[in-house]
Amino acid sequence: MKxxxxxxxxxxxxxxxxxxxxxxxxxxxxxxxxxxxxLALLLAKKGYRTGLFDLDFAGASDHIILGAKxxxxxxxxxxxxxxxEGIKFMSVVFFSENRAVPLRGADVxxxxxxxxxxxxxxxxxxxxxxxxxGINDAALDIMRFARKAEVLAVTTPSIIARDVLERSLALxxxxxTPVLGIVENMARGAAAGGVCARLRFDPALEAxxxxxxxxxxxxxxxxxxxxxxxxxxx
Amino acid sequence: xxxxxxAESVIKAVVENAGNKKIKEAGVLFxxxxxxxxxxxxxxxxxxRGQYPRAAAxxxxxxxxxxxxxxxxxSREFPLKGLKKTRDEAEFIHFIPxxxxxxxxxxxxxxxxxxxxxGRGVSISYIK
Numbered sequence: 456m457k458x459x460x461x462x463x464x465x466x467x468x469x470x471x472x473x474x475x476x477x478x479x480x481x482x483x484x485x486x487x488x489x490x491x492x493x494l495a496l497l498l499a500k501k502g503y504r505t506g507l508f509d510l511d512f513a514g515a516s517d518h519i520i521l522g523a524k525x526x527x528x529x530x531x532x533x534x535x536x537x538x539x540e541g542i543k544f545m546s547v548v549f550f551s552e553n554r555a556v557p558l559r560g561a562d563v564x565x566x567x568x569x570x571x572x573x574x575x576x577x578x579x580x581x582x583x584x585x586x587x588x589g590i591n592d593a594a595l596d597i598m599r600f601a602r603k604a605e606v607l608a609v610t611t612p613s614i615i616a617r618d619v620l621e622r623s624l625a626l627x628x629x630x631x632t633p634v635l636g637i638v639e640n641m642a643r644g645a646a647a648g649g650v651c652a653r654l655r656f657d658p659a660l661e662a663x664x665x666x667x668x669x670x671x672x673x674x675x676x677x678x679x680x681x682x683x684x685x686x687x688x689x
Numbered sequence: 690x691x692x693x694x695x696a697e698s699v700i701k702a703v704v705e706n707a708g709n710k711k712i713k714e715a716g717v718l719f720x721x722x723x724x725x726x727x728x729x730x731x732x733x734x735x736x737x738r739g740q741y742p743r744a745a746a747x748x749x750x751x752x753x754x755x756x757x758x759x760x761x762x763x764s765r766e767f768p769l770k771g772l773k774k775t776r777d778e779a780e781f782i783h784f785i786p787x788x789x790x791x792x793x794x795x796x797x798x799x800x801x802x803x804x805x806x807x808g809r810g811v812s813i814s815y816i817k
Contacts, residue, residue, distance in 0.1 A: 457718075458813040460702035464694065467701070532733075533694030534784065550781040551791050557801045558790055559761075566787040569810070573694040573784070 461572035465600045468533075468571060471578040472506070475601050476635070476688070480609035481619045483514075483588040486640035487609045489660070491585035492520040493676050494607070496667055497683065499541035503580040506536065508570075509546040510597070511587035512556050512563055518548050522665035533575040540667045545574055564592040571600055581688075590626065598630060605633045607686065610650075611641045636686045638679070652682030691784060692726055695811050696733035704743045707816050712747045716814035721756040721769050722786045723810040724779065756808030758793075762800035769808070771796065786810050 469475070478491040488511065495507040509517040518524070521539060527549050528534035536543040547556055547566070558566065576582060584604065587593050597604055606627055610620040620637065627634050636651030643656050655674045663669035670676055683689040703715045719725050731751070738745050756769040774782070778792040786809050790801045
């Protein structure tokens with residue numbers, strides 16, 4: 456017998472979290488992380504107790520988007536995420552010194568289970584999960600352990616992203632995973648069907664990265680803020 | 690005190706997996722890589738017994754499991770001993786053992802692409 460004890464405690468760690476929002480999109484580079492970070496900032500600003508968990512181990516970038524530097528979790532019956540801009544923030548970069556994390560699938564799974572088992576989120580209204588691209592170990596583990604997770608699907612106007620999105624939505628339907636809505640990033644031209652929120656392509660966004668106050672003033676953030684109600688997040 | 694969270698997972702898993710039988714003893718393996726502090730872990734287990742009455746009389750027998758790595762690139766098997774890491778790096782591996790792939794390398798070919806064959810972290814070896 457070799458029994459992994461960690462899964463038994465994950466539900467306990469998430470029991471104080473009212474809603475888990477998994478920001479997904481199976482193509483890379485479509486703006487999942489910026490959407491997840493901006494969503495967390497908007498929810499925290501509205502007074503919701505908010506957490507943000509960067510699950511993209513290979514491409515962790517939420518700390519760059521938020522400009523979060525010099526943070527480390529506090530050891531207290533597990534790890535308590537540091538609070539930044541009103542958000543309880545957890546990322547693998549706290550443990551990697553911003554170096555590459557070259558993990559195979561099974562190792563990603565093990566690391567996610569470890570972090571879910573030891574992170575003490577406490578009471579939260581929202582836990583925003585920044586998912587990695589694809590339907591891989593991280594995504595499957597979240598579906599396995601965070602059963603109450605609701606999907607916020609990110610796409611772009613590109614036919615490539617849209618096609619991959621359709622496949623992801625079909626899977627979520629078959630798994631009965633709730634989908635809050637589709638967010639179209641870098642939106643230009645006519646709106647595509649089925650989209651809940653269109654976040655305009657915003658040339659000023661890049662310069663605002665790393666500065667939450669500047670990020671809040673971008674058209675991108677304003678568009679997302681305007682869509683919160685439609686997405687059931689207000 | 691991050692050991693507390695893992696101790697809670699152990700006591701909860703023992704109770705959940707024991708079925709209806711009376712729990713007398715459970716074997717707990719400490720993987721060498723994670724370097725769990727035994728004293729803190731045992732202290733946490735004792736504190737947690739009150740919350741898990743079915744494990745109130747359970748004896749937890751803790752055993753060490755040496756770490757064994759196998760390189761995916763050159764197939765060499767190697768132990769933890771002799772692999773260089775700073776104090777901070779050891780601390781990061783203590784929290785998340787997979788950080789070994791960031792900070793440790795195969796001594797033969799220097800690849801970070803190795804398998805943790807044994808001795809990763811905390812596991813339960815038996816319940817009786």
